[in-house]
Amino acid sequence: MTAVNDLDCINLTKRFDETLAVDDVSFSVPRGSFFSILGPSGCGKTTIMRMIAGFLDPTSGDIQIKGKSVLDTVPNKRPVNMVFQHLALFPMMNIADNIGYGLRRQGLDKKLIDAKVADALERVGLPGIGNRRVEQLSGGQKQRVAIARCMVLEPDVLLLDEPLGALDLKLREHMKVELKSLQAAFDTTFVYITHDQSEALVMSDQVAVMNAGRFEQLDTAANLYYAPQTPFVAGFVGDSNRWKGRVESVSGDQVKLVTETGVSIIGTARGTVQSGATVEAFVRPEAIRVAHSVNGIGEHANSFVGNVENVLFNGANSRVLLRVEGGGTIDVALPQSGEFNGLQRGDALAIGWGASQSLCFGAN
């Protein structure tokens, strides 16, 4: 191994009394990359972050920064800094003192501190606000100040603990793009934890999907979406129609199954799936082709005709719930190309998708 990673976690385990919060997790974050840990609340992602920052000691395993173990290093000496969930800007100081706090700890000359603080504010696009109070800033500005306060110390790794959680939707969308460009500008390794998949998918080079203390899959955002390795990932990343069913026949990796609701589906097996086994099948609403009549969708391994049970209008993310022959409803994304604008309850639609779009996982 020639290139040394900025962060390596090796067999990291944390046990709180009886509960195993983090269960034997290993991962490496290469220099300058944006790494996210995505998982539902309580999955252990915050525990990992607090162990990296040094606020918790792992039960076993090792944390290495630039190839050196930091387990014996106290939090205030570790070359990592953290952007807290609620940012934890110090309200008793003005912005410049907030950003200069860490520099003062290093005993730098006052002039140098002032210059570095001004430079940091410049880089996050907020020049000249050093004299303001924390409460005078907007949510997005606070966010950038919190990042500047860490980045001014030039950490090897910047940890971000769901920092966008408190922002409203529009600002969150904006900050996603901005965080990514800040990361590129500072060229620092970011480790980001979130329960919001869109944050993780948009910003990250690598995403680890975490559940119940373990990493389910560590991959690029595109692979998590297109090629989930486990049923949890298939269900958690993006939306899916999810069916439990029994396998009728297997040929190669093609599986024919009948769902509990009585729909017959052809899908692709993930892992080994045997005839007669119970499986879970996932089909994304947006992977389904939809037309007014059967002629409009062409040849597909799975095709159904059904009646609209409900139209869930949500702008670009509009869906219909389609009740198909043989029972059961299917969640289908509506293309916003104009042809489905007047869709009413009870209208007939034809849908279809290829075998590769329905992934089947052997149920445990």
Next chain:
Amino acid sequence: MGAHGKLGFILLASPLVLWLSLLIIIPHIDLFILSLQEKIGVRQYQTSFANYMTFFSEPLYLRTFLRTAFMSIVATVLTLLIAFPISYYIAKIARGRLQSILFLMCLVPFWVSELVRTFGWMILLRETGIFSNFLQWSGIVSGPVEFLYNDAAMMVGLIYTSMLFMVVPLVTTLESLDDSMIEAGYDLGGNGYNVLREIIIPHAMPGIVSGSIVVFMLSLGNYLTPIMLGGKDSLWFTEMIYSQFIVRFNWELGAAFGFLLLGLSSLIVWGALKLSGQTLEKTMG
């Protein structure tokens, strides 16, 4: 505001107005008028500042006041130094039941009257008391030791009496400090001292100021503790006021002393706020 609103406002405000005027403003005006009466003969008075002049011309009064003020400041500082770690432990380190129990333990002594609490200290500190007996029993000293009736005993009593009034505001302000602030303080490279100095103390400042004002005023106006634990050697200004009213029947001078205590202690509090760069608005706001 309609007629109903007005009536409601009058009804709501009247207890406060009555309480303020009948129990505080009117007696004070009366005392103030009294303090301006100079006795020139039997039942003959004239209005003058002579009573106030007496305070400044008689060294005993002035020195007693200065001593009282100084001792009260010392008591306030010591109370703060003792109460701060206790409050920090209760607010930030103790969790759940332990937190409530510790807080209750600070509170419980105040369910007993101050008189009884002071007697408790006398039982511990007197010549035939528990400390003295223990020292004799363990062979450290050969004869009985008197711990009472000196400044140290009085200081112990004052601090004990004031502790709760410092702990409560400190616990309240420290509890409102987000743990992540402290963590951020460490995360950005600070050590325990930096975090205390730059984050915890500035955050706790309103609690420190209000606690200190209350403790200072309580100590300055305390009568029981200096009398019982300090004895004759520890003259307290409140004892002067008491003796003017009760022993010497010189209500005029007593009233003047009362107003001097009010004015001078307010001056000290104002000066301390100015020195520490705090304002009353920030503390109370």
